[in-house]
Amino acid sequence: MISSGFRPCSLLVAATLTLLIIQAQGITRHYHFNVQMANVTMLCGTKSIVTVNGRFPGPEIVAREGDRLHVRVTNHVAHNMTIHWHGIRQLRTGWADGPAYITQCPIQTGQTYVYRFTVTGQRGTLWWHAHISWFRSTVYGAIIILPKRGVPYPFPAPHKEVPVIFGEWWRADTEEVMSQALKVGGPPNISDAYTINGHPGPLYDCSVKDTFKLKVAPGKTYLLRLVNAALNDELFFSVANHTLTIVEVDAVYVKPLTVDTLVISSGQTTNVLLTTKLLYPNASFYMSATGYSVDRPPAYFDNTTVSGILEYRNPSTSSFRKELPIFSPTLPPFNDTKFVVSFITKLRSLNTPEYPAAVPRSVDKRFFFTISLGTLPCPENTTCQGFHGGQYAAAVNNVSFILPSKALLQSHFTDQSTGVYQPDFPAMPLSPFNYTGTPPNNSNLGTGTRLLVLPYNTSVELVMQDTSIVGFESHPLHLHGYNFFVVGQGFGNYDPTTDPVKFNLVDPVERNTVSVPPGGWVAIRFLADNPGVWFMHCHFAVHTAWGLKMACLVQDGSNPNEKLLPPPSDMPKC
Secondary structure, X not given: OOOOOOOOHHHHOOOOOOOOOOOOOOOEEEEEEEEEEEEEEEOOEEEEEEEEOOEOOOOOEEEEOOOEEEEEEEEOOOOXXXXXXXXXXXXXXXXXXOOEOOOEOOEOOXXXXXXXXXXXXXXXXXXXXXXXXXXXXXXXXXXXXXXXXXXXXXXXXXXXXXXXXXXXXXXXXXHHHHHHHHXXXXXXXXXXXXXXXXXXXXXXXXXXOOOOEEEEOOOOEEEEEEEEOOOOOEEEEEEOOOOEEEEEEOXXXXXXXXXXXXXXXXXXXXXXXXXXXXXXXXXXXXXXXXXXXXXXXXXXXXXXXXXXXXXXXXXXXXXXXXXXXXXXXXXXXXXXXXXXXXXXXXXXXXXXXXOOOOOOOOOOEEEEEEEEEEEEOOOOOOOOOOHHHOEEEEEEOXXXXXXXXXXXXXXXXXXXXXXXXXXXOOOOXXXXXXXXXXXXXXXXXXXXXXXXXXXXXXEEEEEEEEOOOOOOXXXXXXXXXXXXXXXXXXXXXXXXXXXXXHOOOOOXXXXXXXXXXXXXXXXXXXXXXXXXXXXXXXXXXXXHHHOOEEEEEEOOOOOHHHOOOOOOOOXXXX
């Protein structure tokens, strides 16, 4: 099995990862990503998957704040490909952001594209993944951004740092799973397992040997860099008999929060400190993750549990005893929304002089977006499995987004938008209704490629409201090109008169991905100071495929350093 970033001998020749490490600040680091097929044996079978450099998960990118990254991506598979650097702000370098047909045309078979960008004002854990179709099911890896040299962490320095990446695994080809679901208009087949660093763990069939093991010493502190790369699920995570102290989310420091169990949504990252027991215990401990879903019954989402093992090294012998008993953590029920809300509302920005929370206090433009599941009419002579006999679809403000055949950013930059997109995305629902009450009789949604246009330096408040049209569900929304502050959230319908009074404008958590709570709303604020076209979408791959996505066009400012840079000469063509 290929996992945990290790390559078998058969792939050593094909894998070509070149990393330039120079002990300096503000350097250029070069990586080479070969997108290629590899065979993986897991859950009683062998499957050919798309990988980067033959590795699953893919290689880590390591940089320091202020470094420049040049990642040369060569596509050796028979599918189009793009790579998104999830959470990197891409200041004026939207050409390197990666979502297919939003900021670039895909890299076609046999072609190469170099993503060039600078890590500005960010440090922590982010991640990269394919951003076309469902290829991020196997094409993903961690981005580790260290502070500038000589700048310490605002928490005790750990003994060791360990990336822990959660994924989902299908025995079937995920492209076929998605294609079949879209063809019949129903939900896709659920995954067969979760993984930790590419390992499903001992609780699945044929997987006992495929278990991630974190070997630790007593009395030490470890920094676990958690990434939820699962396609369609939010996850609970816990380590038996140990606490976790959260010190960063989405590459932004937070006030330390110690918990037994945490929640991490699809697309989010979380750094935690785990301090091992001072004395060598006569046991090992499961570190486990399982899915959270409020509306879907267990038959309609992956309700399994993935586990790695925390093993202690005996200080007297420097060995690991295999025969010790293993303790399991107690995880919340799969639909424990009360636990999720309690956890999320405790997260706060660090908000110190070194790391302030620059929350926009005044607002230039307010927007209200409904996040809806609905339907599109079933094509003639076709039987659909969606709601009311239609095709399942999803939308923002009743617009189910249609990807164009030409990249939106290129169309904007060359002033050739006619026939590609319309700059008239609605600022609020055109037909207001009781969003969390009795659903309307008509569940049909509209379609289109419509952009929300924002002048440079606009301070934005955006309220995103879940709806009951098909059923309540949590939606992890990811905004490209920006971080934002989560200033408020609640259940039921958002009240523009009473709810803003309760907003936290002092130390709200800062993120790039936030979950709209099931049957509720979330409010975010950000400053639109990064020109370009920026994607916003649900990070559940199935909802993105159904159209729960939109894009913002942030116009250039008046000064030279407020304008989108020109595209590189090797931009892929559609």
